Amino acid sequence: MIKGIYETHIQVSNLEDAIQFYTQVLGLTIGQLDEARRIAFLYMPGGNKTSMLGLWEQTHDLQTRHFAFHCDKDFILHGATEFLQQNNRHPYNFLNDRSSQPMVFCWMPALAIYFDDPDGNQLEFLALLGGESRADLGVLSYADWLRHTTTA
Missing domain, CATH: 3.10.180 (2,3-Dihydroxybiphenyl 1,2-Dioxygenase; domain 1)
Structure with a gap:
């Protein structure tokens, strides 16, 4: 039934800076960018789209x-x-x-x-x-x- 975890999400203080870090440094790719909600969904390297990281901009009370x-x-x-x-x-x-x-x-x-x-x-x-x-x-x-x- 369960094969693994498909996605996880974290809060970031600046969406553009986080996208730059996760794409340019760690090699993830953008799957979807929702500017209005300040959310980015990034695929793991490899191109198989079997796992994803969500970045949610949070300007206060960052966890x-x-x-x-x-x-x-x-x-x-x-x-x-x-x-x-x-x-x-x-x-x-x-x-x-x-x-x-x-x-x-x-x-x-x-x-x-x-x-x-x-x-x-x-x-x-x-x-x-x-x-x-x-x-x-x-x-x-x-x-x-x-x-x-x-x-x-």
């Missing part, structure tokens, strides 16, 4: 949210930090301990790195990893995850 972009593991390990820094975004890990090294959520398992959009919404690049769930390990560096899973 920030969190969501994750599904990505390739190699991008997270070998390009995400540099990509974010080149686009004036500060990457940080789940522990927010001043490290920009991705971490593994062992219960999934998934590799992730975080960053904020210009309005403070917490975004995440996430890649599902193969192997069994190891909730007992908590959240680890990728190197520690590999040590635990290759010796188990």
Whole structure:
């Protein structure tokens, strides 16, 4: 019956600035722009129109949210930090301990790195990893995850 989440929506302080960030930096494409209501609907990269992000301009009482972009593991390990820094975004890990090294959520398992959009919404690049769930390990560096899973 349910196949996944098709769309999610966030509030932004300036619709044009948000559209610029999500299209020019992250590569989403405009599906629909409703100037009268100050809403934009953006499709995820890839052109298959299977998921969408809604941007709603809110000039007061802005509420920030969190969501994750599904990505390739190699991008997270070998390009995400540099990509974010080149686009004036500060990457940080789940522990927010001043490290920009991705971490593994062992219960999934998934590799992730975080960053904020210009309005403070917490975004995440996430890649599902193969192997069994190891909730007992908590959240680890990728190197520690590999040590635990290759010796188990």
